[in-house]
Amino acid sequence: MLDRLEFLVSEAFTALRRNTWMSFAAITTSCMALFLLGGMAFAYRGIAGYAETLPSKLEVRVFLVDKRTDFETKQAMEQIGKLKGVRRVALVTKAEAWAKLQREMPDITKGISNPLPDAFNVSLSDVDEANKVATSIRKMPIVEKDGVKYEGETQALLSQTLTLLRWVGSALGGLMLLTSAVLIYNAIRMTIVARRREIRIMSLVGATRSTIVIPLLIEGIIQGAIGGLIASFLIMAGHQLLIRLMANFAGFIRVGALPLILVFGSLVALGALYGLICSMFAVRDPRGIA
């Protein structure tokens, strides 16, 4: 059994070694595919993480009527807190607001008494929900007429940009998946076509289908795994480059750290799986093994 395994594996390795060109092609192909795919995945992961931090910067401000009980206020806060897309609700009293306004705009506020109402500051966890949240709040009795203010346009802009990013990311990711499948399949199929004569000869000396096919599968796995390994290094390098580039930008676009083990582990495993699947397809074609 072990002896048999050793034979099949060593056949695969001999083929990898003797067939330098084909191996090179298959490895670079799967490497490119995985680099694109993996890079896309990790970039998406980064962008999604970044995007999550954004909506918290956006708030809805709710002005309240003067005639209301503390209980009503508390109840309204609770109701708002339960709305979908709301992260936090805070009461800002008219005194607090006026003090802030006085600090920020001394010219306007000089010499007049506080005309401001009490207000809620509602932070959103999901910016897409802003309109719905606003509509719900507007209906509450303790809310002033037209007392719900939020920067609708900017929020919508940001929200749509992010949605676009997500769409484009998913579309490109899916495309990569397709492309890399075609590419790896091609690489292995070419190997088999190039070796058709050899396969005929093998079967002529009485080799069974599995004896012929298993080394080819192992070859595919190894090529895919090596491709994944190289792709991991490329992604690490690309990540470093990105950090360098982004260092030039002040502020909140920060490039997060990459989880090393996750990158290597997942790409090598994915590469191996890919190589296996594609070589299974390639091997399956009846014209190949005849």
Added chain:
Amino acid sequence: MLDRLEFLVSEAFTALRRNTWMSFAAITTSCMALFLLGGMAFAYRGIAGYAETLPSKLEVRVFLVDKRTDFETKQAMEQIGKLKGVRRVALVTKAEAWAKLQREMPDITKGISNPLPDAFNVSLSDVDEANKVATSIRKMPIVEKDGVKYEGETQALLSQTLTLLRWVGSALGGLMLLTSAVLIYNAIRMTIVARRREIRIMSLVGATRSTIVIPLLIEGIIQGAIGGLIASFLIMAGHQLLIRLMANFAGFIRVGALPLILVFGSLVALGALYGLICSMFAVRDPRGIA
């Protein structure tokens, strides 16, 4: 001469036809490469166009001192208008501003006289320049102390997001270029390795290097061009899909029309050129033709 050409071309076509698998692989490969590349280019084109419309929404507001002449005001407006990144400058008198504020915030403005100064509304054509523009304006004598206001954070956010998009786009585009070069080179190199024996035989009957090589180059060109053609169709399809998807989003994210002739023309030409270049490289390797 014509007879010679016919021979070389028909050799290329025979090879394309007999070598179904290799042709399929080369065509799908170049198609994928060009699809990615072309799709990226046209997507970038779209995003860049969209991005250009954004900064106009962003303004810097400049409050002016009361003591100034009309001439000074005019001069300052001209100066500001000439600053890099400025699209338009408009004077908003204190009366206009107060009227607007009274409309928007009747509570605050009720019963007090207009405390506002005159102001410029400065629209930016390039949001990246906001800081510089603000600094320059701040130095002007007719500008109030601390009289330059703009939504720095939101602007910076948008600006950085766009910059990020541009970086990612360029990086991915470059990567595509590299990937597709490797892939097409691989495809043609494999063809040549698979045909090494045939090439030896050809040279044995006295075929010159050019007789052997030119059909291979023509083959590369044709494969690349067909790949480009298919990629064009895929891009058209992808574009249609994007329009469908985006129809769900209200507002300003609009998917522009694709210039048909440009898409087909450029992708087919690019494909042909790519096929030629890669096959030249592949053919050049001395181990190939021996």
Added chain:
Amino acid sequence: MAGVANIEFKGVCVEYGKYVRALTDVSFTVEKGEFVFFVGRTGSGKSTILKLLSREVQPTRGTVLLDGLDVSNMPESDVPSLRRRMGIVPQDFGLLPRKKAWENIGYAMRAVGKRRIEVRKAIEPILENVNLAHRADAFPTEMSGGEQQRLAIARALINSPQLILADEPTGNLDADHSIEIITLLQELNQQGATVLVATHDLMVLEKFSQHRVITMEKGQISHA
């Protein structure tokens, strides 16, 4: 042993494509332990007869029986074990181009289930048997025509097959080597193997004239 029908062709026709008829209504039997030469002009169908037995070719009509088993209709999955019981020397040698001489032998042994240690021990004597020990590390393209042919023959003999199908095994060999090789096949025959040899080598036919000769002509047996 004589008298036991080992191989039986019954009304076998082989057509390649629509227009090429390689065999027309061929019937004959070969008994266990026989040594048969197939002769005939080129294109007369000698190789096709041997390929029918190894299931490289399937008949358009008729049946091919080997030990009573219908070779032409057996399921694809039984073919490997069928071939393991034969030694096949193809006319074009059929060597694996990316394997060295000894690896070509080794692969054939490993493929049929021999263990690594057995293989390592067996290779040297096998190569010596056909005078090739000094070329063990050469790839087929690095060997002369005759060396390739002897390698193909050596490979066919590794499993002590009970049926040997040799297609022009001396086409690239000088007289001495030809006689050596046929003598080798004859020895295996004397140990019980059935041997079928397609050849056009008159010298060989003369030297080994004690054996049965089946003459082919245009896809038919003209003299058996």
Added chain:
Amino acid sequence: MAGVANIEFKGVCVEYGKYVRALTDVSFTVEKGEFVFFVGRTGSGKSTILKLLSREVQPTRGTVLLDGLDVSNMPESDVPSLRRRMGIVPQDFGLLPRKKAWENIGYAMRAVGKRRIEVRKAIEPILENVNLAHRADAFPTEMSGGEQQRLAIARALINSPQLILADEPTGNLDADHSIEIITLLQELNQQGATVLVATHDLMVLEKFSQHRVITMEKGQISHA
């Protein structure tokens, strides 16, 4: 015509890799219009001698002169025109596997600059010359060994070469075809071509015993 040195080997050694010595200090001359058989055991270096003349192999030491021209040192770019002046029949036939029989002939003619119309007219008689007209549309893999061999021979003769290098041209042919082919070569020889044939076919050597025979042994000429 006799007396003009056409081919001259001077102290030629050929080593493949470090350990394989195919030819050791081989010297001989062949005159214009001669017909020479090279014989010898397999691996003795016959093919190597022919390959030196077609520049498939370069000597480790010594020179190979053809019409006074140093074949072994000519620039790579002159090799095609050198080969166009010869007819080469490789031991392994060297047919293009993805081209049909007539296309194999056609390619060789087109490659050396013949026009399409000429080619179309020429192919039929060429194939008939070697009894292959009925197989014109077959791919090499669809032809019997002998048919492939005859195709290779036909291809070598298309350009009315002044030098014919035939490596075992009858290895896969029956007696009748062998004699036919050698007779064909002999006719070309009588029209002025120099013909070198490597063979181990004793029958051929006997029938055509009027020609010069060079015997090789272990990479050296043992009898000229």
